[in-house]
Amino acid sequence: MNAPDESVVHGSKARPPARPSDLPALDKLLRECAPLVAEHGHTLVAGEARALLDALRTRAVAGELPRAELEALPQTLAARVNGRMQPAMRAVLNLTGTVIHTNLGRSLLADAALQQVLALMGSPNNLEFDLEAGSRGDRDDLIEGLLCELTGAEAATVVNNNAAAVLLGIAALARGKEAIVSRGELVEIGGAFRMPDVMSAAGATLVEVGTTNRTHPRDYEQAFTPRTGLIVKVHTSNYQVQGFTAAVDEATLAPIAHAAGVPLMTDLGSGALVDLSKWGLPAEPLPQAMLAAGCDVVTFSGDKLLGGPQAGLIVGSKAAVGRIRKFPMKRALRLSKLPFAALEATLRLYLRPERLVQDLPTLRLLTRPQNQIADLAQRLLPEVAKALSPRFTVETVALQSQIGSGSLPVERLPSAGLAVTAVDGRGRTLEALATALRGLPRPVIGRINEDRLLLDLRCLEEPALLTSQLGLLKEALA
Numbered sequence: 001m002n003a004p005d006e007s008v009v010h011g012s013k014a015r016p017p018a019r020p021s022d023l024p025a026l027d028k029l030l031r032e033c034a035p036l037v038a039e040h041g042h043t044l045v046a047g048e049a050r051a052l053l054d055a056l057r058t059r060a061v062a063g064e065l066p067r068a069e070l071e072a073l074p075q076t077l078a079a080r081v082n083g084r085m086q087p088a089m090r091a092v093l094n095l096t097g098t099v100i101h102t103n104l105g106r107s108l109l110a111d112a113a114l115q116q117v118l119a120l121m122g123s124p125n126n127l128e129f130d131l132e133a134g135s136r137g138d139r140d141d142l143i144e145g146l147l148c149e150l151t152g153a154e155a156a157t158v159v160n161n162n163a164a165a166v167l168l169g170i171a172a173l174a175r176g177k178e179a180i181v182s183r184g185e186l187v188e189i190g191g192a193f194r195m196p197d198v199m200s201a202a203g204a205t206l207v208e209v210g211t212t213n214r215t216h217p218r219d220y221e222q223a224f225t226p227r228t229g230l231i232v233k234v235h236t237s238n239y240q241v242q243g244f245t246a247a248v249d250e251a252t253l254a255p256i257a258h259a260a261g262v263p264l265m266t267d268l269g270s271g272a273l274v275d276l277s278k279w280g281l282p283a284e285p286l287p288q289a290m291l292a293a294g295c296d297v298v299t300f301s302g303d304k305l306l307g308g309p310q311a312g313l314i315v316g317s318k319a320a321v322g323r324i325r326k327f328p329m330k331r332a333l334r335l336s337k338l339p340f341a342a343l344e345a346t347l348r349l350y351l352r353p354e355r356l357v358q359d360l361p362t363l364r365l366l367t368r369p370q371n372q373i374a375d376l377a378q379r380l381l382p383e384v385a386k387a388l389s390p391r392f393t394v395e396t397v398a399l400q401s402q403i404g405s406g407s408l409p410v411e412r413l414p415s416a417g418l419a420v421t422a423v424d425g426r427g428r429t430l431e432a433l434a435t436a437l438r439g440l441p442r443p444v445i446g447r448i449n450e451d452r453l454l455l456d457l458r459c460l461e462e463p464a465l466l467t468s469q470l471g472l473l474k475e476a477l478a
């Protein structure tokens, strides 16, 4: 909103603009806003009042301050103060079509996990206290049995995220030694997490074997030296090599590694704990299958397909996990009590696999039937079209959702949603709509594809969160 508009709106065209001397003194303004000061205290309110008066003074000096703004000062100050108390991290509506969206916080926590966080975080708890012995305990003891039961592992531990799990695993098992990785698996997972860099950060010497598209058992065998400390397999979760390819699977590699006395670690990335094909989803490698194949260490994320909080899960043999747990870096990477509580509650849900689709939001969203999403699109169409007319037209469309977070990059889930087209056909008009959607109290994140703004409704479980904002959207676009 700029000054000329305001003066027209408030009919103050006839009134001369405010002068600097018309501005109230700070003390006077604060007295007028006594309830605001009582609620938030002097420091915040006075600081905001000072900043507000400074900004208005600049405009008054320039002769650009409508008087109506002076009259609205208490309300403006209250809005500023309340705005400062709004967290920058906010709930949004993910209509991107990517279910586990890394930029939008990945998996949604199950109700059981949310309840556990609420119940435990405001209270002391037994995070590192053995209630039976009445003495110091280890946080791993609270979760290790459950993780072993679910994966068939001998031992388990958890850290801050899977990147930390991989770093820690390599450091604990191969620091000062050589770690063998196939050239086809030297992946970049995102940002600065690239396998070769992780190796050097962990203090291991990377030994590349094979080629980009083909690696054979003999490639590994020929790479062994007395300095070999570890073989690392990386699940190429965010891309696929197709065509003339060959990789050595864990079941083939484990005996080769063990014959040389070297442990085998595999980074699964997402790592689902149940076979997703049961629900018609593409299958992901399971940690339990990797352990059965002979891996000594398997690492995976807590907030991808597992559907829990950010965490890195490490399962494997007693010997390998024991070395990992004792490695000093573990202390720096340990899982905080907040995600720890959520992770334990999420893992317990896996004890009731029949209920998982109801209990785990991530699985519920991934398995949402297309006809249900299409029905929702049909239902929302009239209201959305009305709010966006006359500058935009809206239609229902079949869409393809993605699982996200690098999981199963090639797979698509049949979905549905709304496609918005700008009547003037200009990309800028569409961008303005995307901006207005992001500017709503509950920001709506869609995606622009060629000359349409697509709203994939797979992740919209509470349509009122969208429809209740359509009035505001219409205003924002006016």
Ligand SMILES: *Cc1c(COP(=O)(O)O)cnc(C)c1O
Residues within 6 Å of the ligand: 161, 162, 163, 164, 166, 189, 234, 235, 236, 237, 238, 267, 268, 269, 270, 300, 301, 302, 303, 311, 312, 405, 406
């Ligand atoms: C996502 C991913 C990671 C990193 O996991 P975070 O939990 O995000 O730290 C590592 N490796 C692979 C293969 C991944 O897909």
